[in-house]
Amino acid sequence: MKHLFKTLCAFCFFASAVQAQELLSPNGELAMKFELQDGGRPSYSLTYKGKTVIAPSMLGMKLKDNTTLCDGMTVENVERSSQDETWTPVWGEENSIRSHCNEMLVHLKQDSHNRRMDIRFRLFDDGLGFRYEFPLQRELNYFVITDECTQFAMTGDHTAYWIPGDYDTQEYDYTRSRLSEIRGLMEASITDNLSQTSFSPTGVQTALMLKTDDGLYINLHEAALVNYPCMHLNLDDKNFVFTSWLTPDPNGDKAYMQSPCTTPWRTVIVSDDARDILASRLTLNLNEPCKIADTSWIHPCKYMGVWWEMITGMSDWSYTNELPNVRIGQTDYSTLKPHGRHGATTENVKRYIDFASENGFDGMLVEGWNIGWEDWFGNFKDEVFDFVTPYPDFNVAEIRDYARQKGIKMIMHHETSASIRNYERHMDAAYQFMKDNGYDAVKSGYVGSIIPKGQNHYNQWQVNHYLYAVQKAADYKIMVNAHEAVRPTGLCRTYPNLIGNESARGTEYQAFGGSKPSHTTILPFTRLIGGPMDYTPGIFENDIHKLNPNNNSWVNTTLCNQLSLYVTMYSPLQMAADLPQNYERFMDAFQFIKDVAVDWDHSWYLEAEPMEYLTVARKTKGKDEWFIGGTNGEQPRTSVISLDFLPKGKYVATIYKDGKDAHYKNNPQTYDISQQKVTEKTKLKVWTAAGGGYAVRIVPVASK
């Protein structure tokens, strides 16, 4: 990448003469203002097309030495510059991404302590990013942040789409409410989780989606979370002001800093059209360019897995009931009687491989393959897994050879049980074991409370670990899909081997009692702002009771809704999560999953309203092929879209849509598949059921 920033001008001011500093976005529609309030207190505000998005909001830090960086500031000087570059992601929703912004770097000085703090603002046409920067200085050499005081002052009692703030999980259903209603709804929104730590009756997580009564869509999040705690937002619900709330360490400290250093970017994406929120690349643009020199080994992947049968309770991760507990390295499984419900048997895995291979999949995940699952969770057990020792009925070499022969790449599973030291101690051996056995991607898991006790999933110490695992994996040319890790913030630009994250309520909850039918209509506005999610869609059998008589869960979507997710829930890693035998009952609908691409030249956001619906079209990377996904929420509706994103030409569209009486609860498996000729002038009208959706594949007539 060449020199990106062109310095437009650099002014020096006498501290006493500082006026408000203003900055416009390239198209002039966003305007921000930096100002020192009385007492030298830094603040900012933001407007969009003249409407206030962020009212004057304070900036600064509290430090462990009982001083603050919130007041007594003077502006030493302000540097202005602009950026307009286009970069090529290794994979993504687009094959090239433009980053176009104006920048203002405000150099602040606090005379009382003779120390400096800079705030860098980047204003794009789709939103604002800003971060704190601490130049190298003896007066702020090593320091501890006890609170970040960044405010996001809302202009009214907006509608928010939120999940409870929590130091350990994001696996909650979303609540839509007025800001003033959050406090009253908080308790009910904190549903049970294996590890959870809430902190405030008005604390919520980012990415937070908001909608104003005058039609603005606002998204608050962060970008490039590196060596800093994850930020939550705590609401002053009298004044509708959010303040950043960092995840603490066991001592209540937030961040250990060493200058020169920066915080992550705080982001405000804004538009009067909800589709622009989905189209925003601001989060990626605020991350550093790719740091991996050779990315040839990184590839999107469509996969199946021996997984849903365990999630539903049809089979199990564990092997035997004979052990009160396991000692890795000492427990001898070879003499133990299997309980007969182990999912990851060589035979069963081969059955999945056969099906995946016959249907053109790339990868195969197997959970529960390695010893230790008999007592893996909830015991604060240090060495819970070793990541290299298979159960007696899982033949690593045989499966390796079988998968290779069938053209399937095996995907490793590393459940850490949140025993972080144990994982780091075994990491080299575990990654090497993968390479030796033909695995080039790993799904890692962090289920349960962090070990050692006292740490949380989202504090600085843990955030550091997740990136360490990704960086070390890159050394081995291994791709990472981390579950229960901290939510993504666009780091996949810098480390594109981070091909997936969970960090939200995934499909598994459909087997844990069900998620709201609207769930996937809000995730692209929230969780996916930071990066792709391994949502694991494709569940065709709604009645989990059929798989496991002890499980009465119901999957709250229609079958076509499941198909739509392959387009609307962007991920370079897409799973067909259901069982082969369930797909075999619906092979005509399964054809869409077989066909759908996982990497794209371009994406168009055709319809969108948070928690209601979204319709997305994408062009397959390097191929004249387009897919459309329409995901609907609880209210039946008719999607009306134009195909004007197509080049002039003649095409055939294969449309998978809900049957006329479809309903996520009563009649989820009815669908219609039809073909029609289309051109760039075609308008499509597709009815979608409650919890429904549709999916379309379009190819040129010639290539049909």
Next chain:
Amino acid sequence: MKHLFKTLCAFCFFASAVQAQELLSPNGELAMKFELQDGGRPSYSLTYKGKTVIAPSMLGMKLKDNTTLCDGMTVENVERSSQDETWTPVWGEENSIRSHCNEMLVHLKQDSHNRRMDIRFRLFDDGLGFRYEFPLQRELNYFVITDECTQFAMTGDHTAYWIPGDYDTQEYDYTRSRLSEIRGLMEASITDNLSQTSFSPTGVQTALMLKTDDGLYINLHEAALVNYPCMHLNLDDKNFVFTSWLTPDPNGDKAYMQSPCTTPWRTVIVSDDARDILASRLTLNLNEPCKIADTSWIHPCKYMGVWWEMITGMSDWSYTNELPNVRIGQTDYSTLKPHGRHGATTENVKRYIDFASENGFDGMLVEGWNIGWEDWFGNFKDEVFDFVTPYPDFNVAEIRDYARQKGIKMIMHHETSASIRNYERHMDAAYQFMKDNGYDAVKSGYVGSIIPKGQNHYNQWQVNHYLYAVQKAADYKIMVNAHEAVRPTGLCRTYPNLIGNESARGTEYQAFGGSKPSHTTILPFTRLIGGPMDYTPGIFENDIHKLNPNNNSWVNTTLCNQLSLYVTMYSPLQMAADLPQNYERFMDAFQFIKDVAVDWDHSWYLEAEPMEYLTVARKTKGKDEWFIGGTNGEQPRTSVISLDFLPKGKYVATIYKDGKDAHYKNNPQTYDISQQKVTEKTKLKVWTAAGGGYAVRIVPVASK
């Protein structure tokens, strides 16, 4: 090792019929009794030659689930057995060690919770060891110990030789006082340390040495501390009852347990002759046999080091003053101006190697060789060292080749700055770097508060780390000498590559203001009960001001006291810690350090009184050569010993003793060296000064 324990008899009792269970030591002089007190409360007591050593004392545990294992117990049965085996240590004070004891395993059941706990007692002629054992059971599968309730009830207001209980350091001077005086003396005894956490005004550390008014010497400690927190003792100073006080984790929990499991052994060494405390091998005998199959690469070592010049402030570990802080991997030292006081320069190291080689040493330690020392301490900095990158003026390859040519083995230094995760992350690369550059031993350091904040040096999490480092080192055939780690508990039997520990106030404190002249007359009774100490003796120049004008410390020993330590302070790793130029001024005295052995066939404890004096003779391993060390405390005295440990024959003894006006403060460097013919019938009378001592080498006349 063959089947060691011969079951003498196993009785089964009805719970209601249980009488006190008694056990005698092999020679019958020690007798212990296990008894259930009212309410089914387990207790024990111990006598020596009819005198009570431990009055009835309670046993048990408190658990996290708010239940205890302290009462409601019944005795299910008692197994009795005996052991008499002789084993061969890889190195040590003896070339073979006899372990001879009677054992009683008491199986307890707590009906209220249907759970079992065993207590295993081993009674040797020199003392008692007992531990808790938790059989595999679903009712105690995973459990958390919040307190261990083991008591050691003293029979009166004994004299104790103690240092303050502390979760982070043992680097204190010893205080001799009555038990009743501990509380009043505690505050003054807690001298400053870089990391320290005291917990109780009557809390003390083990190994605790005690003396009763009727002449019993009692030592309380623990053996085989593995995956459990380090035990302190907290005194009820009204009743003179010590209770175990475990080092907590950041949540206040003590130990995470998984059955089957055991605690470390709690030990009571006792005699009416102080010399027997020193001769006891009970701590080693309670540890597991060697777990390293090939020990051929483990070797005792006499070494010098580029170290004392940094400790005194004459030179420095760091390289430059130009850095406000260091970022490993980013800071480029090659362009920085050195401050000129860096000790670990190639040239300086070569000078030390020359001197060490000329004088027959084996090894050479160099501290401050690797980048990061400019800001290594006190910043809660995560990645403080990488353990592989040298300063620009330390040429690893050149020194490797030079040392090899001169017959010197380089000793690596890994200061971790207590950043544990960082060390574990770099450990493989660091150990491999050692092997690649001819280092087969490492001195590791854990200076400062543990990172992450909230952990302590001696809790279960950290104890686990220290052993991990030793085990991993063994994989690389590397010997470990860990400083600031948890105090040793005889684990060097199981892992003989653990060739040294500090874990006490070492010689360095003589340059930090000085230690008590009696210090080395108590350490063998306390710290060394658990294993050898890298005390780093051999300081010939008392006036530190001569090395560094800004340091007014004084070494509170005579020169001959320093010589004596090579015999009295047993270690397979012995340093000649002073500078070559200081030795060059006293080459006749230095001859003793050149001559003295570091591995032994046998040892004799000729005179001993804690905090007063001790005199030890040892026979060089595999050689007709004997050494005697006499270390004296604050009172001048005449040592009178018989050489009857010698085989019948004619010998020449070379005696290094304090000059007649010697005194540690006023006249420390005066000494006499003389030779005389001796036989096994010779009695030696040697006067020793205040803070003085003497050293003797004896060889057959023929071999002189």
